[in-house]
Amino acid sequence: VDAIVACSSSQYLCKTIISQAGIQVQNEYNLLKASDQFPDTTSGGTLPCKKILFIPWSPNSRDPTDVKSSLSTFISTAFTLAISVGSKSIAFPAVGCGKFHFDPSIIAKDMLHETRKQLTKYKIKMNISFILLPIQQNVYDEFIKYLNQMQTVDLMVSYKNLMKKQDDQSTIAYDKKIIKITLISTNDNYLMKCKQEIIDLARIFSIKSKLTNKHDMLDWSQNTINKYYKYCLKQGVIPTLDFENVTIELIGTKDTVHEAEKYFYELTSETFKEARIHAVARNVIWSVELIPNSDQWEQYSFKLNGIIEDAFLKEYHHELPEVILAI
Known part of the structure; x- marks a missing residue:
């Protein structure tokens, strides 16, 4: 002491x-x-x-x-x-x-x-x-x-925490629970040993996972972002979405973090599906000429097709690559 x-x-x-x-x-x-x-x-x-x-x-x-x-x-x-x-x-x-x-x-x-x-x-x-x-x-x-x-x-301390996506004013409130453990012993050595064993055990059953180069989440709408946060928090996983560096950090138990990773790919798949349906519904497919004047065309992916179509609808013509509309 x-x-x-x-x-x-x-x-x-x-x-x-x-x-x-x-x-x-x-x-x-x-x-x-x-x-x-x-x-x-x-x-x-x-x-x-x-x-x-x-x-x-x-x-x-x-x-x-x-x-x-x-x-x-x-x-x-x-x-x-x-x-x-x-x-x-x-x-x-x-x-x-x-x-x-x-x-x-x-x-x-x-x-x-x-x-x-x-x-x-x-x-x-x-x-x-x-x-x-x-x-x-x-x-x-x-x-x-x-x-x-x-x-x-104060065994379980709950407070509201707010998640924000850059300058967007949408917030997600959630309860974070903290569990406190009090150890009692007449021997300081036993006390510190037990404390360390608890810490080691917690580390074994919890992990921090970082997903990098996840450019797909840039296509997510605010509703999709909110949906992902709510899913993670319900599972007991703390998510951090970094849109500037396109990374996702997940903290929780091994099983729940694994489920959160799977759900990320499920939401991304849904986003691609929606983009495909949007393009097919309009019967519009954007293609690029591989070699100038060669009349050899290659269709863009559904994802890029959706981005181009979205920009076209918003009349951001100056942002579009040189493409020819094929119907």
């Missing part, structure tokens, strides 16, 4: 931590105490941490409102100090649950609530631990109880 929090108001806790940390920390702590510079930090000494954060905690009364306010200050001060020294993990004591004899239910609830509040405020990833003595089974039970209750909140 990067930082251990010590309650400087608890002589018993401070004495225990300092004796374990060694003479260097003892000297640093004495200087802080002599000048009354709490809250402040010392080095980690011989303890398995980089910094020790000495922070006072002494509620004005045993009233739950005063306790909550004092714990809020205690936790927020720890975050401020930890972030200032670059810590990525903090270990907190369950203050008040020893000789102060505070209700462990109140302590656990308020400490967890403020910790979550600080993590949300700073929007950072930080490993948080609460250190308990082996004899504090009742305190452990209260922390577990409120931690489990917190898991039911």
